[in-house]
Amino acid sequence: MTSSTETALTTTEHLDGGVAVVRLNRPDHLNAFNFDLVDALEAALEALRHDVETRVIVLGAEGRAFSAGLDLADLRPLPGTEGFGRVQGGLAAQERLVSLAPLIHHHPKPIIAAVGGAAAGMGMAIALAADIRVVSPKASFAAAFIRVGLGACDFGTSYFLPHLVGAGRAAEILLTGRKVPAPEILDLGLASDLVDEPIERAIEIARSITAHSPFGVAMTKQVLWANITAPSLEAAMALENRTQTLALLTEDMGEAVGAFIEKRPANYANR
Template sequence: MSDVLVEEAEPGHVVVTLNRPQTLNAMALSMVAELHDVLSELNASPAVRTVVLTGAGRGFCSGAEIKSADDARRDQPRPDQNKVAHLLGQQEAIVKVHELVHRMRVPVIAAVNGVAVGGGFSLSLACDIRVAARSARFGAVFIRHGISNADMGTSYFLPRLVGASRAAELMLTGRVFDAEEARDLGLVVDVVDDGTVVDRALATARQVAENSALGVWMTKETMWQTIDAPSLRHALDMENRTQIMCVGSGELERAFAGFKDGGRPEWSRL
């Protein structure tokens, strides 16, 4: 059975499901590698307009996999290998997925069902939009295990999404919070009944896909880059160059032609 399921729920809208329900979709290295391959392939497909990321069973993702004693022994570095280098290699293999989600050309919408803690929390933060089932639970919990909560992009994404002061409180306490609080924080855009969260995510996906593929790509990329801009001038320069590139693509003419005829524009593919 594959650790990652892929389904085109509707033309252009792909649902990617983490499929290790027996562990609440804990981040085994095998699942992480498969997820990276799946997302890379989707990112290269001009037919894909949005990706919805969710989890099988009762959880979105419970974070890093807790290994058995036998698995832990097998996963030791080679006798001639530096232990720190070995651990860093594993860490980088995981965070490559978070970076890929953030950098994909199409929006990634997290449909969070059940627990999303630790690495699962950070994975949801890397997505562009989040919707939550009422059963959803969120938390940066690394600190409760004696290590830093600045992990897997959490210290980058969370302050940008909820503000530095609230991010500090969540990261320093390591507390787990529910879907309603996540909505109050602005972390999720909606809370819906269990069993309907993917449908709710797809509703947003359809709205996104009404716009041009190039416009969506450039909006996602430019927004996240200007968040890090050192000044307004840098942000304006980035916006100006991106906008002129978009205008030169011909999509504006397609928009005017579609609106003139009373219909929808026929956007080009990426």
Template sequence: MTEDSPAQFVLVDRPRPHVALVTLNRPERMNSMAFDVMVPLKKVLDELNSDNTVRAIVLTGAGRGFSSGADHKSAGSVPNVEGLTRPTFALRSMEVLDEVILALRRMHQPVIAAVNGAAIGGGLCLALACDIRVASVGAYFRAAGINNGLTASELGLSFLLPRAIGTSRAFELMLTGRDVTAEEAERIGLVSRAVPESDLLEVCFDMAARIASFSRPGIELTKRTLWSGLDATSLEGHMQAEGLGQLYLRLLTSNFEEAVAARAQQRAPAFTDDK
């Protein structure tokens, strides 16, 4: 495998039991969303999604950027596009990037974005597709499409951003293309918290380890209902889905009884997936 092999652009580590760290590893291009990075990222996400030893995932970038979005100098190779006309090539290219965003949302495991630097354009979309975002104090965010003479709406941004920070703020950020500091991002709810750069990964690992300590179906169903709630058009219908998930775990696992017993005995609960 050569140094420039796409497989080297996405690294996977296991920093804690049941926790995977995925690192975009093209720091010289600020981990831009070239296809040579995004194609192996999708493969890694698919592999981790099927890895039942992994209960939580942290996604970050190498160097000083989380991801700078589209790579305008070295976009890389799009797979399976031989013989296509330019319009169809463009559609297939868009699908490759769309599938990365959707893969993050569909992961069984919660995904924490450890935003270590710039999250620009598509990089902002990557962070928003994660379930939780934590930023280093030097990180910043930008919906960059409008600055490049394009629409700022890309890769689900106009769907995800208003749900994260509200409509007025989303309209402002997408229409002005201005930078959002980590401090502001924390204040407006774009990230859960802003922490010193030296603490970023450990904070995320601690959070991931806490998540991993809970019931697997409990965590998976909580993630599913949170996302489905963002899509819901009816409170009543969504409440029924929530209730069914709660009943499913209450009747088919012994985790509730274990939690009650553990509190009474002043010990950590030992959750299992089955009766």
């Protein structure tokens, strides 16, 4: 059984098994981001934050592009900053636009980006902020900011890309602003799968995640990304030890052990 909700700019489909599929829905503009789309995607993701039925989120897009990035034809002041100075207003607008990257990265539920077309500039950054990426043969990434007189490091790309592919590879992609085609995205480890139907594959991955306890999944995401920048092995292991001790004391741990012994699926209650 599925259910769906939608706004003018995003749609959310709730699938059986705790998977929600959120789609950008501005295909006539190649899903380019303006403030309205930022607001719509933020609202969709925040609505799922405390939805106990949703365990994993798949982020896709309608149309032939995942996202062409920032909508340069719709550059305008952030609502409410009309009286600001040029620098102050520009910074407020910049901070609002980039807020989606930490929202996705720190969201308590795993987010899988299903990229079926071009992901440029801000679109690339949104995909990189996700925990897992699945791409189609038509997908491409491009740090397009540098093509329009800006630096290529924006929307968190200077953090995500070097961590995912290394500083040298990241420098080449960012400084050239070139299009990275789907096979190279896969070879670089930026995507887990290259398939004709990335939404379907992302849903399969999502359902393999929902087979595990909600607490265990949430802590795995939290510890994985926290320890990317851990100052030492000891610091990383201290966080792991805290998490495993907490997980050991949950009721779901006992349920998992019982299910393993009885050779049946576990029935997790997130307790």
